[in-house]
Structure formats: C-alpha cells, structure tokens
Amino acid sequence: MIGILICQIVVSIILACFFLFRPSLTRTTDWKIGAFIGLFVLPGLCIVGGMNVHVQRSETTRFCTSCHVMIPYGQSLYIDDAKHIPAQHFQNHRVPANMACYSCHADYTIYGPLKDKMAGLKRIYLQYVSTPPDPAAIRIPGGFKNVQCLHCHLGARSFEENPVHTALMDSIKSNQMSCLSSGCHDTAHDIANLGHLKFWKPVQ
C-alpha cells in the first residue's frame, strides 16, 4: 500500500517538475491536461492516500506504544497471567494483535474515529509541548465503557450463557455496572506492579 502510494507521489513529483522548470509547456492543450493531472488530480489523490495510510497506521499497536508513556501499557500485554484482561485478549488473539489497543479503546460510533484522532492530537500536544502524564496515573475520561466490551462479546454464546452475565445483563448494557468492577474483570494494565509480574515470551 505504502509502496504504491510512494510510486504515485514520485510520478506526481516528476510531472510537477516539468511545470516548475518549463511552465511554458502549458501553451499546448496536451500539456494543459498534463498540468491538470500533475497539479490537481494526482496531488489530490496523494493527500487522500496519505491520510488513509496515516489513519490506518495510527490504529496499530506498534504506533500506540511508540509514545513513551504508552510503553508500559504495551509491556502489560505480555503479562503471563490469565486474569489480566488486556494480556489475555492480546496473547490469545481475541483481538487482532496488531490492532490490540484500538480494538478495545476505539469509540464505536459514527464520529468515533474522528474523536479518537482529535484525542490523539491532544496526547501529542501533551507529549511534546506540555507535560506528559505519569503512565500509572493515566485514566480514561469517564471510565472504560461497557460498550467497548459488548461490541464483541454481546451475542457470543460464552458471554450470554454465563449465569452472572445473565443476571446482570440490564445493568451491564446500561453501563450501571462496569465490566471492570471489583470481583469481576478488574485487572487491566497493572502498570504499578509491572516489575513484579512474569511475562510471556512469544516464540518469534
């Protein structure tokens, strides 16, 4: 994908170079069409293609953990303990491993991806302009919403047939009771105790 886009960009640059050094070429109709393609159509497609690549890239686990404050969160995905919900999902591919962060933290609404990108820009501002927060002190504004879990689990047999889930289904769906409540699935990204935990080492 990136290779094709870079080829398109290079072709566009070559075409634009003609009009930079020989603008008089546009006196003929053929070169007028060439100018339209080289200075309007191709650059426009390059913007669209570039935006697409960058948006897709920003959804990858590697991208999320490339910020310093997110490194411990990336490490927590390798904790060797089935009680750690993010690690369990990541290691068993219950979410795509290359999009682990985005799968659970995306806003699954119409304007969700746009809101996520705006929030990402705010985090970049905090990282490079303001003071970055302490990784252990990071909290999701408004708390982790059940809809993130239900996006995948709702309708799944193992979830629906669990007697605890069945009894509390209304509270879970209305977000009155969090999935991360104490006694339920309460261990997620245990950053504070990362030094004392055992880690899983993938074969590769």
Add this chain to the structure above:
Amino acid sequence: MKLSNIGIRRLLQVSSALVIAGLLLEIVSLLWFHPLSFVLFAFLAASLIALGILVYLVSLVFVVEPSADEPNLSSSSPETSNRSS
C-alpha cells in the same frame, strides 16, 4: 498587484514548487514511523499540497493565456488589418 498581472507561468511555478515540497514531506512522513509523522503529514505536507492545488486553480480562474493550438485571430482581424493599412 492584480493576479492577472503575475502571469500564469509564474503561478504554475509557485504551484509546482508547493506541490513538490508537500509531496516530498509526505514521503518523509510515510517512511518515518513516529507519532509526529501524522502531524508532519496533516499540518505541513497536506497543507502545502492543498495550497499548491489552490494556486493552480486560481491561475486557471484569474489568469487567461491564449492557447497555442488556437489560431491567432488578432493578426487576421479586420481591426488589425485596418490599422496596418
């Protein structure tokens, strides 16, 4: 200074330079895997390319240059021939 006085060639050169600069920055942003690469793309590369496209469109709208393919009507027009006689 009116836009029509600048000339289509100068505007095309400006447009090409902006588009090339933006595209080069886009290549850098694509090859650089870093959180700032998105900022580089969105705020610099895309802006430069968009500005280049805008300058090109402005040159089309405000600056008119006779095409080389069209016959040179001014030399054969009655007014011209009257003046020469």
